Amino acid sequence: MKYVEKLRKSGLRPTKQRLQICEVLFDREETFHFTINQLEQKIKNQINGKISLATVYNTVHAFEKKGYLKQIPINSNQTYFDTNVTDHHHFYDLKDEKLIDLDDSDVGPIKILKKVNGKKIKSVEVLVKLED
Amino acid sequence: MKYVEKLRKSGLRPTKQRLQICEVLFDREETFHFTINQLEQKIKNQINGKISLATVYNTVHAFEKKGYLKQIPINSNQTYFDTNVTDHHHFYDLKDEKLIDLDDSDVGPIKILKKVNGKKIKSVEVLVKLED
DNA sequence: ACACTTCTTTAGAATAATTATAAACTACAT
Protein backbone atom coordinates (compact mmCIF):
# COMPACT_ATOMS: atom_id res chain seq x y z
CA MET A 1 0.00 0.00 0.00
CA LYS A 2 1.59 3.20 -1.18
CA TYR A 3 -0.48 5.44 1.07
CA VAL A 4 0.49 3.78 4.34
CA GLU A 5 3.75 5.68 4.51
CA LYS A 6 2.20 8.93 3.44
CA LEU A 7 -0.33 8.73 6.23
CA ARG A 8 2.18 7.64 8.86
CA LYS A 9 4.49 10.50 7.96
CA SER A 10 1.60 12.89 8.60
CA GLY A 11 0.86 11.39 11.96
CA LEU A 12 -2.33 9.79 10.70
CA ARG A 13 -2.86 6.10 11.31
CA PRO A 14 -3.32 4.20 8.09
CA THR A 15 -6.73 2.78 8.75
CA LYS A 16 -8.68 0.78 6.21
CA GLN A 17 -11.08 3.67 5.71
CA ARG A 18 -8.39 6.26 5.16
CA LEU A 19 -6.56 4.03 2.70
CA GLN A 20 -9.74 3.45 0.77
CA ILE A 21 -10.47 7.14 0.67
CA CYS A 22 -6.90 7.77 -0.49
CA GLU A 23 -7.46 5.42 -3.40
CA VAL A 24 -10.62 7.18 -4.43
CA LEU A 25 -9.06 10.60 -4.06
CA PHE A 26 -5.53 10.13 -5.32
CA ASP A 27 -5.44 7.11 -7.65
CA ARG A 28 -6.29 9.18 -10.68
CA GLU A 29 -4.51 11.21 -13.30
CA GLU A 30 -6.59 14.33 -13.18
CA THR A 31 -7.38 16.73 -10.43
CA PHE A 32 -10.51 15.76 -8.54
CA HIS A 33 -12.94 18.46 -7.50
CA PHE A 34 -15.67 17.19 -5.27
CA THR A 35 -18.19 17.74 -2.54
CA ILE A 36 -18.46 15.41 0.43
CA ASN A 37 -21.57 13.85 -1.06
CA GLN A 38 -19.95 13.26 -4.40
CA LEU A 39 -17.02 11.64 -2.64
CA GLU A 40 -19.38 9.46 -0.65
CA GLN A 41 -20.96 8.28 -3.90
CA LYS A 42 -17.61 7.51 -5.49
CA ILE A 43 -16.65 5.55 -2.38
CA LYS A 44 -19.85 3.52 -2.54
CA ASN A 45 -19.23 2.66 -6.17
CA GLN A 46 -15.56 1.80 -5.90
CA ILE A 47 -15.30 0.06 -2.55
CA ASN A 48 -17.09 -2.91 -1.05
CA GLY A 49 -18.03 -2.19 2.52
CA LYS A 50 -19.33 1.18 3.61
CA ILE A 51 -17.65 4.11 5.28
CA SER A 52 -19.76 6.24 7.54
CA LEU A 53 -20.44 9.80 6.51
CA ALA A 54 -18.84 11.07 9.70
CA THR A 55 -15.62 9.33 8.74
CA VAL A 56 -15.71 10.86 5.29
CA TYR A 57 -16.02 14.28 6.87
CA ASN A 58 -13.33 13.48 9.43
CA THR A 59 -10.95 12.20 6.81
CA VAL A 60 -11.44 15.02 4.37
CA HIS A 61 -10.83 17.55 7.10
CA ALA A 62 -7.80 15.64 8.36
CA PHE A 63 -6.39 15.52 4.84
CA GLU A 64 -7.12 19.19 4.36
CA LYS A 65 -5.29 20.06 7.56
CA LYS A 66 -2.32 18.01 6.45
CA GLY A 67 -2.28 19.74 3.11
CA TYR A 68 -3.49 16.90 0.89
CA LEU A 69 -6.72 18.65 0.03
CA LYS A 70 -7.87 22.22 -0.17
CA GLN A 71 -11.19 23.94 -0.17
CA ILE A 72 -12.28 25.89 -3.22
CA PRO A 73 -14.45 28.95 -2.67
CA ILE A 74 -17.55 28.56 -4.80
CA ASN A 75 -21.06 29.72 -4.21
CA SER A 76 -22.67 26.43 -3.51
CA ASN A 77 -24.60 25.02 -0.62
CA GLN A 78 -21.95 22.31 -0.39
CA THR A 79 -18.26 22.80 0.18
CA TYR A 80 -15.96 21.92 -2.70
CA PHE A 81 -12.60 20.28 -2.19
CA ASP A 82 -9.72 19.86 -4.58
CA THR A 83 -6.95 17.29 -4.80
CA ASN A 84 -4.79 19.91 -6.48
CA VAL A 85 -3.42 21.75 -3.48
CA THR A 86 -1.23 24.14 -5.42
CA ASP A 87 -2.25 27.75 -5.84
CA HIS A 88 -4.20 27.60 -9.06
CA HIS A 89 -7.11 29.03 -10.99
CA HIS A 90 -10.46 27.63 -12.05
CA PHE A 91 -13.14 27.70 -14.59
CA TYR A 92 -16.50 27.19 -12.95
CA ASP A 93 -19.20 25.91 -15.24
CA LEU A 94 -22.32 27.45 -13.78
CA LYS A 95 -24.68 25.09 -15.55
CA ASP A 96 -22.95 21.80 -14.78
CA GLU A 97 -21.59 23.08 -11.44
CA LYS A 98 -18.20 21.68 -12.37
CA LEU A 99 -14.77 23.05 -11.66
CA ILE A 100 -11.98 22.87 -14.23
CA ASP A 101 -8.37 23.62 -13.42
CA LEU A 102 -6.57 26.38 -15.20
CA ASP A 103 -2.83 26.18 -15.59
CA ASP A 104 -0.81 29.21 -14.67
CA SER A 105 0.06 29.32 -18.34
CA ASP A 106 -3.65 29.64 -19.18
CA VAL A 107 -3.77 32.86 -17.19
CA GLY A 108 -1.42 35.75 -17.55
CA PRO A 109 0.66 36.71 -14.52
CA ILE A 110 -1.30 38.61 -11.91
CA LYS A 111 0.16 41.58 -10.11
CA ILE A 112 -1.55 42.85 -7.02
CA LEU A 113 -0.57 46.47 -6.65
CA LYS A 114 -2.55 47.38 -3.52
CA LYS A 115 -1.17 46.73 -0.05
CA VAL A 116 -2.95 46.31 3.25
CA ASN A 117 -1.30 47.51 6.47
CA GLY A 118 -0.05 44.54 8.50
CA LYS A 119 -1.22 41.81 6.14
CA LYS A 120 0.55 39.73 3.58
CA ILE A 121 -0.77 37.88 0.59
CA LYS A 122 -1.33 34.21 1.15
CA SER A 123 -2.78 33.28 -2.21
CA VAL A 124 -4.09 34.78 -5.41
CA GLU A 125 -6.68 32.77 -7.23
CA VAL A 126 -8.87 33.51 -10.20
CA LEU A 127 -12.35 32.14 -10.67
CA VAL A 128 -13.66 32.31 -14.22
CA LYS A 129 -17.37 31.66 -14.43
CA LEU A 130 -18.60 30.00 -17.61
CA GLU A 131 -22.05 30.12 -19.12
CA ASP A 132 -23.47 28.70 -22.33
CA MET B 1 -38.17 58.22 -1.10
CA LYS B 2 -35.54 57.69 -3.73
CA TYR B 3 -35.84 53.92 -3.72
CA VAL B 4 -39.55 53.81 -4.50
CA GLU B 5 -38.96 54.32 -8.18
CA LYS B 6 -36.05 51.93 -8.31
CA LEU B 7 -38.14 49.17 -6.81
CA ARG B 8 -41.17 49.87 -8.99
CA LYS B 9 -39.05 49.78 -12.10
CA SER B 10 -37.88 46.34 -11.11
CA GLY B 11 -41.39 45.08 -10.57
CA LEU B 12 -40.93 45.02 -6.81
CA ARG B 13 -43.49 46.74 -4.65
CA PRO B 14 -41.93 49.44 -2.50
CA THR B 15 -42.89 48.09 0.86
CA LYS B 16 -41.78 49.61 4.12
CA GLN B 17 -39.45 46.68 4.76
CA ARG B 18 -37.81 46.84 1.36
CA LEU B 19 -37.30 50.58 1.60
CA GLN B 20 -35.72 50.20 5.02
CA ILE B 21 -33.43 47.48 3.75
CA CYS B 22 -32.53 49.69 0.79
CA GLU B 23 -31.46 52.41 3.16
CA VAL B 24 -29.27 50.08 5.13
CA LEU B 25 -27.75 48.59 2.00
CA PHE B 26 -27.40 51.51 -0.34
CA ASP B 27 -27.28 54.73 1.72
CA ARG B 28 -23.51 54.55 2.11
CA GLU B 29 -20.43 55.63 0.27
CA GLU B 30 -18.49 52.40 0.40
CA THR B 31 -19.24 48.97 -0.88
CA PHE B 32 -20.98 46.86 1.71
CA HIS B 33 -20.00 43.22 2.04
CA PHE B 34 -22.27 41.33 4.38
CA THR B 35 -23.87 38.12 5.47
CA ILE B 36 -27.57 37.87 6.15
CA ASN B 37 -26.92 37.91 9.87
CA GLN B 38 -24.72 40.96 9.68
CA LEU B 39 -27.41 42.71 7.66
CA GLU B 40 -30.01 41.71 10.20
CA GLN B 41 -27.90 43.30 12.92
CA LYS B 42 -27.43 46.53 10.97
CA ILE B 43 -31.18 46.65 10.39
CA LYS B 44 -31.86 46.24 14.11
CA ASN B 45 -29.47 49.06 14.93
CA GLN B 46 -30.60 51.54 12.30
CA ILE B 47 -34.35 51.03 12.15
CA ASN B 48 -37.06 51.11 14.76
CA GLY B 49 -39.43 48.24 14.28
CA LYS B 50 -38.25 44.79 13.35
CA ILE B 51 -38.10 42.99 10.06
CA SER B 52 -38.48 39.26 10.14
CA LEU B 53 -35.52 37.13 9.16
CA ALA B 54 -37.55 35.53 6.38
CA THR B 55 -38.12 38.95 4.86
CA VAL B 56 -34.44 39.75 5.01
CA TYR B 57 -33.72 36.55 3.11
CA ASN B 58 -36.54 37.20 0.65
CA THR B 59 -35.44 40.74 0.02
CA VAL B 60 -31.78 39.97 -0.40
CA HIS B 61 -32.62 37.24 -2.88
CA ALA B 62 -35.05 39.47 -4.73
CA PHE B 63 -32.44 42.21 -4.94
CA GLU B 64 -29.85 39.72 -6.10
CA LYS B 65 -32.14 38.47 -8.85
CA LYS B 66 -32.76 42.03 -9.98
CA GLY B 67 -29.05 42.74 -10.03
CA TYR B 68 -28.77 45.05 -7.03
CA LEU B 69 -26.70 42.59 -5.05
CA LYS B 70 -24.35 39.80 -5.89
CA GLN B 71 -22.99 36.84 -4.04
CA ILE B 72 -19.30 36.58 -3.39
CA PRO B 73 -17.74 33.14 -3.34
CA ILE B 74 -15.91 32.72 -0.07
CA ASN B 75 -15.34 29.68 2.02
CA SER B 76 -17.60 30.50 4.88
CA ASN B 77 -20.54 28.82 6.50
CA GLN B 78 -22.55 31.94 5.67
CA THR B 79 -23.15 33.40 2.24
CA TYR B 80 -21.58 36.76 1.54
CA PHE B 81 -23.31 39.43 -0.50
CA ASP B 82 -21.92 42.58 -2.04
CA THR B 83 -23.54 45.88 -2.93
CA ASN B 84 -20.91 46.33 -5.62
CA VAL B 85 -22.42 44.35 -8.45
CA THR B 86 -19.72 45.09 -10.97
CA ASP B 87 -17.17 42.46 -11.89
CA HIS B 88 -14.44 43.15 -9.38
CA HIS B 89 -11.74 41.60 -7.27
CA HIS B 90 -11.33 41.14 -3.53
CA PHE B 91 -8.94 40.88 -0.72
CA TYR B 92 -10.22 38.44 1.85
CA ASP B 93 -8.79 38.91 5.30
CA LEU B 94 -8.76 35.40 6.68
CA LYS B 95 -8.43 36.48 10.29
CA ASP B 96 -11.11 39.16 10.37
CA GLU B 97 -13.24 37.40 7.74
CA LYS B 98 -13.65 40.70 5.96
CA LEU B 99 -13.79 41.42 2.26
CA ILE B 100 -12.12 44.45 0.72
CA ASP B 101 -12.73 45.60 -2.83
CA LEU B 102 -9.88 45.79 -5.25
CA ASP B 103 -10.07 48.25 -8.10
CA ASP B 104 -9.30 46.98 -11.54
CA SER B 105 -6.33 49.31 -11.36
CA ASP B 106 -5.11 47.45 -8.28
CA VAL B 107 -4.83 44.28 -10.34
CA GLY B 108 -3.11 43.98 -13.67
CA PRO B 109 -5.25 42.99 -16.65
CA ILE B 110 -6.11 39.31 -16.73
CA LYS B 111 -6.03 37.34 -19.92
CA ILE B 112 -7.67 33.93 -19.98
CA LEU B 113 -6.00 31.99 -22.78
CA LYS B 114 -7.85 28.68 -22.45
CA LYS B 115 -11.18 28.08 -24.13
CA VAL B 116 -13.92 25.61 -23.29
CA ASN B 117 -16.03 24.12 -26.10
CA GLY B 118 -19.52 25.67 -26.11
CA LYS B 119 -19.04 27.96 -23.13
CA LYS B 120 -18.31 31.62 -22.82
CA ILE B 121 -16.77 33.58 -20.03
CA LYS B 122 -19.27 35.32 -17.80
CA SER B 123 -16.89 36.81 -15.26
CA VAL B 124 -13.29 36.78 -14.15
CA GLU B 125 -12.70 37.52 -10.52
CA VAL B 126 -9.64 37.34 -8.36
CA LEU B 127 -9.66 36.47 -4.69
CA VAL B 128 -6.55 37.46 -2.79
CA LYS B 129 -6.35 35.87 0.62
CA LEU B 130 -4.60 37.88 3.31
CA GLU B 131 -2.92 36.63 6.44
CA ASP B 132 -0.97 38.37 9.18
C1' DA C 1 1.06 -12.81 22.59
C1' DC C 2 -0.65 -9.48 26.09
C1' DA C 3 -1.72 -5.32 28.26
C1' DC C 4 -2.22 -0.49 27.80
C1' DT C 5 -2.83 3.83 25.61
C1' DT C 6 -4.25 6.70 22.09
C1' DC C 7 -6.46 7.45 17.96
C1' DT C 8 -10.33 6.39 14.88
C1' DT C 9 -14.80 4.98 13.43
C1' DT C 10 -19.53 5.12 13.88
C1' DA C 11 -24.57 5.94 14.59
C1' DG C 12 -27.07 9.11 16.01
C1' DA C 13 -28.04 13.65 18.05
C1' DA C 14 -27.24 18.53 17.79
C1' DT C 15 -26.41 22.77 15.37
C1' DA C 16 -27.06 26.28 12.18
C1' DA C 17 -27.92 28.35 7.60
C1' DT C 18 -31.32 28.44 4.47
C1' DT C 19 -35.79 27.46 2.34
C1' DA C 20 -40.68 26.27 2.44
C1' DT C 21 -45.45 26.90 4.22
C1' DA C 22 -49.52 29.10 4.77
C1' DA C 23 -52.14 32.58 6.97
C1' DA C 24 -52.45 37.59 7.65
C1' DC C 25 -51.43 41.81 5.55
C1' DT C 26 -50.60 45.45 1.93
C1' DA C 27 -49.96 47.69 -2.50
C1' DC C 28 -52.13 48.64 -6.48
C1' DA C 29 -55.53 48.54 -10.19
C1' DT C 30 -60.22 48.86 -11.41
Next chain:
DNA sequence: ATGTAGTTTATAATTATTCTAAAGAAGTGT
Protein backbone atom coordinates in the same frame (compact mmCIF):
# COMPACT_ATOMS: atom_id res chain seq x y z
C1' DA D 1 -64.43 50.29 -2.04
C1' DT D 2 -63.43 45.87 -3.86
C1' DG D 3 -60.61 42.47 -5.78
C1' DT D 4 -56.23 40.51 -6.85
C1' DA D 5 -51.71 39.54 -6.74
C1' DG D 6 -47.64 40.32 -4.22
C1' DT D 7 -45.47 40.52 0.47
C1' DT D 8 -44.53 39.71 5.30
C1' DT D 9 -44.29 36.81 9.05
C1' DA D 10 -43.92 33.11 12.49
C1' DT D 11 -42.92 28.80 12.31
C1' DA D 12 -41.77 24.37 10.44
C1' DA D 13 -38.91 21.76 7.34
C1' DT D 14 -34.72 20.87 5.10
C1' DT D 15 -30.00 20.11 4.72
C1' DA D 16 -24.99 20.50 5.28
C1' DT D 17 -21.99 20.11 8.80
C1' DT D 18 -20.35 19.28 13.49
C1' DC D 19 -20.63 17.07 17.94
C1' DT D 20 -20.97 13.12 21.19
C1' DA D 21 -19.82 9.16 23.28
C1' DA D 22 -19.32 4.36 22.94
C1' DA D 23 -17.07 0.59 20.40
C1' DG D 24 -13.23 -0.69 17.65
C1' DA D 25 -8.48 -0.65 15.79
C1' DA D 26 -3.63 0.76 15.73
C1' DG D 27 0.69 1.51 17.95
C1' DT D 28 4.01 0.69 21.88
C1' DG D 29 6.26 -1.73 25.28
C1' DT D 30 6.84 -5.92 27.71
